[in-house]
Amino acid sequence: MSDELIQRVIKVIATTKRIPVEPVTIDSSFEQLGIDSMDAVEILFALENEFDVSIPDDEVRSVRGIRQLCEGVDRLLSAKSAGGKAPE
Amino acid sequence: MRRVAITGMGAISALGRNTAEFAQALAEGRSGIAPIESTSTVQMRFQNGAEVKGYCHTPYFEDRRADFMDRFAQFAVIAAREAVADAGVQFTPELRETAAIVTGSCVGGQSTEDIGFQEVYKHARNRVHPLTIPKTMANAGASHISMEFGITGPSFTISTACSSAAHAIGQAYWMLRSGVTDLAITGGSEAPFSFGILKAWEAMRVVSPDTCRPFSKDRHGMILGEGAAMLVLEPLEAARARGARIHAEIVGFGMSADAGHITQPSAEGAARAMRSALRDASLAPEQIAYINAHGTATAANDPTETAAIRAVFGAHADRLAISSTKSMHGHALGASAALECVATALALRDGLLPPTANYSQPDPECDLDVIPNQARAAQVEYALSNSFAFGGLNAVLALRAV
Numbered sequence: 001m002s003d004e005l006i007q008r009v010i011k012v013i014a015t016t017k018r019i020p021v022e023p024v025t026i027d028s029s030f031e032q033l034g035i036d037s038m039d040a041v042e043i044l045f046a047l048e049n050e051f052d053v054s055i056p057d058d059e060v061r062s063v064r065g066i067r068q069l070c071e072g073v074d075r076l077l078s079a080k081s082a083g084g085k086a087p088e
Numbered sequence: 089m090r091r092v093a094i095t096g097m098g099a100i101s102a103l104g105r106n107t108a109e110f111a112q113a114l115a116e117g118r119s120g121i122a123p124i125e126s127t128s129t130v131q132m133r134f135q136n137g138a139e140v141k142g143y144c145h146t147p148y149f150e151d152r153r154a155d156f157m158d159r160f161a162q163f164a165v166i167a168a169r170e171a172v173a174d175a176g177v178q179f180t181p182e183l184r185e186t187a188a189i190v191t192g193s194c195v196g197g198q199s200t201e202d203i204g205f206q207e208v209y210k211h212a213r214n215r216v217h218p219l220t221i222p223k224t225m226a227n228a229g230a231s232h233i234s235m236e237f238g239i240t241g242p243s244f245t246i247s248t249a250c251s252s253a254a255h256a257i258g259q260a261y262w263m264l265r266s267g268v269t270d271l272a273i274t275g276g277s278e279a280p281f282s283f284g285i286l287k288a289w290e291a292m293r294v295v296s297p298d299t300c301r302p303f304s305k306d307r308h309g310m311i312l313g314e315g316a317a318m319l320v321l322e323p324l325e326a327a328r329a330r331g332a333r334i335h336a337e338i339v340g341f342g343m344s345a346d347a348g349h350i351t352q353p354s355a356e357g358a359a360r361a362m363r364s365a366l367r368d369a370s371l372a373p374e375q376i377a378y379i380n381a382h383g384t385a386t387a388a389n390d391p392t393e394t395a396a397i398r399a400v401f402g403a404h405a406d407r408l409a410i411s412s413t414k415s416m417h418g419h420a421l422g423a424s425a426a427l428e429c430v431a432t433a434l435a436l437r438d439g440l441l442p443p444t445a446n447y448s449q450p451d452p453e454c455d456l457d458v459i460p461n462q463a464r465a466a467q468v469e470y471a472l473s474n475s476f477a478f479g480g481l482n483a484v485l486a487l488r489a490v
Contacts, residue, residue, distance in 0.1 A: 036352060037387075038349070041292060045291060057133055057293050
């Protein structure tokens with residue numbers, strides 16, 4: 001997982017939630033950032049647009065923090081570049 | 089204040105084209121959830137819905153009349169016709185002038201709008217069909233019911249998302265009770281199966297990929313539904329005097345706003361609506377025996393509703409029978425509360441409580457008696473029907489067996 005990917009994910013979160021980038025780190029939890037379920041759905045929508053991936057519902061049910069989000073996006077991007085279809 | 093009777097009921101839904109078919113499916117615990125046929129779901133994360141299968145405006149409407157009506161308005165009139173026939177109402181000129189119509193709808197004719205706007209956005213045409221506006225407006229259901237029966241009294245539509253029909257029935261009930269009108273046709277209708285609307289629901293990530301399992305540990309969200317249900321309400325004494333069949337009595341109505349989050353439900357808000365309905369009906373919590381739950385099967389609703397019921401009913405919560413009939417007729421948004429009010433009236437009338445279908449695993453966060461999978465014979469005197477909308481606008485009806 002590249003640092004560039006992490007920074008892009010963090011930027012998407014900060015932009016969507018309309019908060020500064022600084023307090024958002026790879027170790028932040030949704031709870032710490034005040035991200036509720038509707039915020040999370042909006043962030044997923046923004047990430048899908050940013051990375052041109054489709055994030056399945058069952059992949060996101062257990063996501064509670066930024067690290068899990070980054071890992072999920074990384075996994076979907078690897079699947080995409082390997083030519084495989086992202087799991088629906 | 090006058091007592092208010094339900095003397096007519098009509099329902100069209102995934103469970104059938106009339107109230108008898110609706111009642112039969114509820115009694116059998118049979119779900120109307122199936123692969124969506126109205127629009128393509130190829131690029132959709134969900135494929136299932138609770139549609140009125142194989143619906144066509146014939147034999148209900150002549151082609152030229154149907155041209156003026158979105159599917160949701162057609163459903164409204166079909167249900168109203170059944171309710172009026174069921175009530176055996178004879179419209180006199182005086183009754184036509186004073187009768188009220190109060191309907192609920194969440195999205196109105198947005199399917200018409202969705203298709204119409206494709207003309208300019210997708211097909212680069214320069215015009216949209218001229219009936220797009222009158223077919224789309226959420227009050228079209230009420231308007232077409234008024235034209236159907238020549239009713240010229242107070243008629244309007246309430247749009248409070250998933251509570252629309254409960255707010256509508258509640259207003260009609262209060263109008264009858266206070267003597268503003270002597271007859272009301274009230275309920276809700278919805279037909280949300282268009283590609284754009286389904287994509288919008290998909291984006292919220294609250295729709296289940298398989299089926300609707302309210303209060304079950306393995307629930308994965310709601311299933312959208314469509315249809316309409318309408319009631320005919322009359323003053324109880326007048327209904328008795330003319331020898332009308334009385335299905336049930338409406339005895340209370342309560343409302344509240346969460347004033348919290350635009351989508352996250354609040355147990356306090358839900359509890360306040362239930363308490364308000366009990367107060368309006370002058371009922372003690374212990375008098376309620378059955379609750380037709382909002383029960384959407386989303387991660388958030390079911391535990392929140394459970395907590396709200398426990399807050400209102402205390403130890404009596406463990407003696408309540410509760411079910412979500414959305415497991416069978418789906419979440420028909422602005423029509424849901426009307427379908428559920430009919431389900432509640434049927435339960436009181438027939439002594440048969442409808443089950444929560446598709447239930448498979450107990451959830452410690454939803455630890456109530458949810459009548460899993462099998463209808464239950466029980467003569468119940470008082471019941472509630474809960475509706476808790478997106479936007480935090482809650483409405484609860486209280487019904488009594490007659």
